[in-house]
Amino acid sequence: MLLAIDCGNTNTVFAIWDGSKFLCTLRTSTHHARTADAYFTWFSTLVKHYEIDLDITDVIISSTVPRVVFNLRVFADRFFGCRPIVVGKPECALPRQPRVDEGTQVGPDRLVNAAGAYDLYGGNLIVVDFGTATTFDVVADDGAYVGGVISPGVNLSLEALHMAAAALPHIDVTKPQKVIGTNTVDCMQSGVFWGYVGLVNGVCDRIRAEYETPMKIIGTGGLAPLFAQGDLLFDEIREDLTMHGLTVIHAHNKKG
Numbered sequence: 001m002l003l004a005i006d007c008g009n010t011n012t013v014f015a016i017w018d019g020s021k022f023l024c025t026l027r028t029s030t031h032h033a034r035t036a037d038a039y040f041t042w043f044s045t046l047v048k049h050y051e052i053d054l055d056i057t058d059v060i061i062s063s064t065v066p067r068v069v070f071n072l073r074v075f076a077d078r079f080f081g082c083r084p085i086v087v088g089k090p091e092c093a094l095p096r097q098p099r100v101d102e103g104t105q106v107g108p109d110r111l112v113n114a115a116g117a118y119d120l121y122g123g124n125l126i127v128v129d130f131g132t133a134t135t136f137d138v139v140a141d142d143g144a145y146v147g148g149v150i151s152p153g154v155n156l157s158l159e160a161l162h163m164a165a166a167a168l169p170h171i172d173v174t175k176p177q178k179v180i181g182t183n184t185v186d187c188m189q190s191g192v193f194w195g196y197v198g199l200v201n202g203v204c205d206r207i208r209a210e211y212e213t214p215m216k217i218i219g220t221g222g223l224a225p226l227f228a229q230g231d232l233l234f235d236e237i238r239e240d241l242t243m244h245g246l247t248v249i250h251a252h253n254k255k256g
């Protein structure tokens with residue numbers, strides 16, 4: 001049984017993979033100060049709720065926050081007696097080496113997305129991930145991550161607007177009825193929703209023009225289904241893409 005951990009700048013997701021399906025997916029906010037014992041208290045309580053017959057033999061971690069990895073390693077060692085595979089570390093082999101500028105530390109979540117998307121859809125892809133940042137990962141014909149685009153995430157933009165402007169409230173993003181808002185909240189929702197539809201469409205068009213080979217666009221992240229209601233053209237949406245990628249990289253490392 002594999003425990004796959006995807007640690008983002010905002011949220012950390014644990015998923016238990018039995019070799020063919022995910023038995024459960026657990027989400028908590030990311031805190032660098034959380035100890036191994038605190039992870040276990042949270043984890044074991046929820047696992048009891050799902051009535052899973054726990055037998056974790058392997059742990060794989062992707063973390064965009066370097067500081068949390070130490071405590072997650074201790075967690076894996078202390079409670080499951082295993083040495084985790086950490087994406088981006090030398091001990092973790094990738095199906096394909098990224099082709100980027102020397103010295104670039106590509107976010108492990110982007111490498112994992114690339115591996116997961118290539119496994120599901122083949123090469124020549126743009127993966128759009130609506131996380132803390134909205135990222136675009138370009139996956140080449142052979143499955144390698146070959147670059148992309150990083151823009152501010154949707155919730156980050158909303159938070160920045162609220163923080164910087166005294167009269168603007170905190171809001172959640174939804175698809176507004178109309179483009180022209182007639183109250184403050186509708187105006188903000190329109191700006192963020194249609195602004196991001198424009199951003200994603202514009203960036204994907206430009207990537208496609210530069211790449212010169214037809215590409216599929218894959219959407220992931222919690223907000224992907226919402227943006228699929230705009231005139232965005234995702235060929236596929238796969239909310240568990242990062243988790244799937246972790247199982248792919250784990251299998252690649254197991255086969256030696």
Ligand SMILES: Nc1ncnc2c1ncn2[C@@H]1O[C@H](COP(=O)(O)OP(=O)(O)OP(=O)(O)O)[C@@H](O)[C@H]1O
Nearest residue numbers: 008009010011130131132133172173221222223226
């Ligand atoms: N309608 C919505 N409005 C605002 N937020 C939403 C909505 N639907 C889903 N979300 C948020 O989307 C997020 C989905 O999480 P996801 O794992 O894609 O990225 P994240 O956790 O925000 O970022 P990271 O992985 O970088 O930590 C959750 O925080 C969830 O609260």
Ligand SMILES: CC(C)(CO)[C@@H](O)C(=O)NCCC(=O)O
Nearest residue numbers: 064105106107109110133135150
């Ligand atoms: C861009 C984020 C924050 C998205 O989670 C993450 O992938 C990251 O920290 N990346 C490092 C820089 C890079 O990917 O080139």
Ligand SMILES: [K+]
Nearest residue numbers: 008131221242
């Ligand atoms: K994510």
